[in-house]
Amino acid sequence: MTTLMFILGIVVFAFGLLVSIAWHELGHLSTAKLFGIRVPQYMVGFGPTIWSRRKGDTEYGIKAIPLGGYIRMIGMFPPGDDGRIVARSTSPWRGMIEDARSAAFEELRPGDETRLFYTRKPWKRVIVMFAGPFMNLILAVGLFLTxxxxxxxQQQTTTVSSISPCVIAQSENRDACKASDPASPAAAAGMKAGDRIVSFDGRGTNDWNTLxxxxxxxAGKTVPLVVERDGKQLTLHATIATNLVAKKDxxxxxxxxxxxxxxxLGFSAATGVVKQDFGESVSWMTDRVGDAVDSLVALPAKIPALWDAAFGDGPREQDSPMGIVGAARVTGEIATLDIPASQQLAMFVFVLAGFNLSLFLFNMLPLLPLDGGHIAGALWESLRRNLARVLRRPDPGPFDVAKLMPVAYVVAGIFVCFTVLVLIADVVNPVKIS
Known part of the structure; x- marks a missing residue:
């Protein structure tokens, strides 16, 4: 039964992954068609096509390997300086540029001269390329809010889990009281495990952070505490001690x-599943986006530990980079946890939401072949054209993103190597949640 549930968790994640990819590409497709760009293909997955159907100008289909997706737009790169699009150079770097340029025009048909991607104004190209990652962001926000x-x-609540008998500095890392330790204010005030603190010094306490x-x-004040005990409210008085406690950011x-x-005060707060209001949800998501950006910036620094976890005897850290295989294993593990089905579903949705947030941030990096690279190219073209207009110089024309393809191949190679490293680590030393 456990194995079956593990497999079911992986299947659920795979389906969510396909939906996320299709949703991403739908953003590119819809905006490209809105601006009159011809899109010959909309595909979810890579490899051999297992199903497709043509509707209008576009072939819609599903491929065998569900690890990505794409749409094909004609005229992604402008023609070369000589106006030709099929010239082939013997230089390997120049060859990369011309291969990319040729591929952008390989399905050119009569009448398509006005439906090329590069002929659209830079702001339209920015919208087309941004629409894909933005769809992932929308999906992530929707799933997080759900x-x-x-x-x-799961978070700390205002309900008392246990009472500290004495005042111990948290830096001392000990549980036993000494004869010289004063009684904790909570114990002196008569607080008990199970009490729910309703107000503190006249102020309502609906959440743990406020309390x-x-x-x-x-510190040093004697304050009234209203607690709910056995369905009744009691007022207690506690003199708050000064102690060395953990710092909060x-x-x-x-x-x-x-x-x-x-x-x-001297008590441990109980934990529980607490629903958030809209404001609290927005604040929580803002913090998570900040954490995700920090993690993305810190990614190169985590590679040595990831290498040691994959090929050495190093531990796999909980915040270690994780790929699709690792995420699938986590969702399989979630399905086997002995927790309520509602919490299993919530954890599934959280993983999928985090995956979509990562897709958004990763694709916004200003590097080819990512969407952010094409956005950067369009913004640069807009800047230099506007600058030429202000300085009354000739229009420099479209920025030839194809000239950056050698860099794009290097970046893609680095991404492939990193992906393989994460894959190996996910197989031999996976991140575990239980």
Missing amino acids: VLMGFGI SDLIRDS AAGTYVQGQYVKAGF
Whole structure:
């Protein structure tokens, strides 16, 4: 049964992956057609075609390997300086440029001269190339909101899990009290496990972060606490101690190994699944986007540890880069967890949402062959044309993105090597969640 559920989790992820890819390419397709660009193919997957159907100018289909997708637009690159599109050079670098240029025109038909991608204004080309990643961003936001507002997320609550008998600096890393340790304010006030703190010093406490900040800011004060116990509300009074406690960053996350002096009540908060309102959801997603950007910037620095995890005896860190195989294994593992089905579904959706957010950020890198590379090329063309107009110089014409194809091949080669490294690590030393 466990194996069956593991396979089911992988199948669910594979389906979500296909939908995400198709959704991405739909953004490119719809905007290209909106601006009159001819699109001969819209394909989900790579390799041999297993199904296709032609409608109008476009062949729609599914290919055998569900690891990507593409649309083909005619005239992605402008003709060469001589106006020819099939000239072939003996130089390998020049050959790459001319191969790319030739491929962009290989399905040119009479009347297509006005339907070429490169003939569209730069702002239209930016929209076409941005539309794909933007669709992934829309999907990620929608999925995150579904989980945050519909299912809720695991977090600390205002319910008391346990009471600390004494005041111990959190930096000391000990549980046992000494005779010299003063009683904790929570214990002295008569708080008990299971109490839900309704208000603190006259202010409502609906979430843990609010309560935590109020406690930290009240060192030395005697404050009234309203707790709910067995369906009744009781008012307790506690003199908040000053203690060395874990530092929190602007997002309310504890900073590992750093401590500050602040107010201390002396209890552990229970955790539970809590639904977020729209404002809290937006704040949470903003923090996650920031985390994702930081992770993308830090990606090169993680390669040595990833190599050691794949080919050495190094551990696989929880924040280690993970590919499609790794994500599929995680979803398979989620399906086998002994948790409510609603929480399994929420975790599935979270993984898929994170995958779409990663697709958006990765594709926005200003490097060919990524969408961000074509966007950068269109923006550069717009800049130099506008600059020429202001300086009353001749129009420099379209920027020939094809000239960057040698760089694109190098970038693609690096991506392929990195993908293979992640794949090996995902197979031999996968990230695990349980």
